[in-house]
Amino acid sequence: MGYDLNSRYLVNSNTIAIGDTLIINRTIANHESFSITGLYFSENLPPQFEVASVTMKINGSDIGYKRHGPVLSLIRASYDNYVWEIDAPADNTINTVLNPGDSVQFQLKLSCDIPGIYLLPLHTTVFYSNNQGFLSTSDSIQIEIVSSSGTDTTPPQFVEACPSNLTAECNNIPAALVMTATDNYDINVYVVFNEVTNGNIITRTWTATDNAGNSVQCVQTITVLDTTPPVIA
Known part of the structure; x- marks a missing residue:
């Protein structure tokens, strides 16, 4: 039954x-x-x-x-x-x-x-x-x-514009932008963010990679300055 x-x-x-x-x-x-x-x-x-x-x-x-x-x-x-x-x-x-x-x-x-x-x-x-x-x-x-060839050679594209390089006061460094990306093959493209500080230079890197290994990067450099004098207590 x-x-x-x-x-x-x-x-x-x-x-x-x-x-x-x-x-x-x-x-x-x-x-x-x-x-x-x-x-x-x-x-x-x-x-x-x-x-x-x-x-x-x-x-x-x-x-x-x-x-x-x-x-x-x-x-x-x-x-x-x-x-x-x-x-x-x-x-x-x-x-x-x-x-x-x-x-x-x-x-x-x-x-x-x-x-x-x-x-x-x-x-x-x-x-x-x-x-x-x-x-x-x-x-x-x-x-x-x-595609008919079976080969994906096209890297993803960021949805947002890559942040411009800038100079900022040490107490006014902007937060890192959340970047997203699209791809002609993959529905979900993951973006990896990395930040490195070397002296007064901050380098921020966003990397988007698809399943075929194609990648695209966005790099922003922030120069940190301290132009504010100390205050005597």
Whole structure:
């Protein structure tokens, strides 16, 4: 009794090139003694991904479906939610039920032309209306989209302008700026800050590095002066 929900990602590597297709297969089998009605699949995907095609089959034979979305996901912030119905109460042409012993094969082909590292689909849900049941899985795969050559030679870029060199009184040295960076491949670029004092010279260095090892630096030099005479108590 019960149901099976199996998932497979058809990808040879977690790094794929622009123009390649990522395939996600979902299969749900009905082991209950009753038919499942109102069945639909729900996927949450990064907005950078396009749905290239969808194939829906029962026991190997093609069936129709009705697509909804993309709309803003309630499961994952900034992700898009899609729904594919195979038994839609509002559409008499989409009325496939899952009988005992049947299985539905759902294949989703995705593409992305924006380099970066993505986590998808993060959350998948399969709903059916009778008995108000659902199956849910939070399985996911991390994918890096790279250029056709597969080589990333472009360094990150700082979002903020690099602070200018300056001269400051010893009691009025400005706090270090918090720098951030973006990259054409990586979603999250980490910036390392370092400060070195040598005599009256303070050297501040911000270094942003992406996953391919490309880096960019911002260097600020502060010359510290003491022009205020002491005060006799």
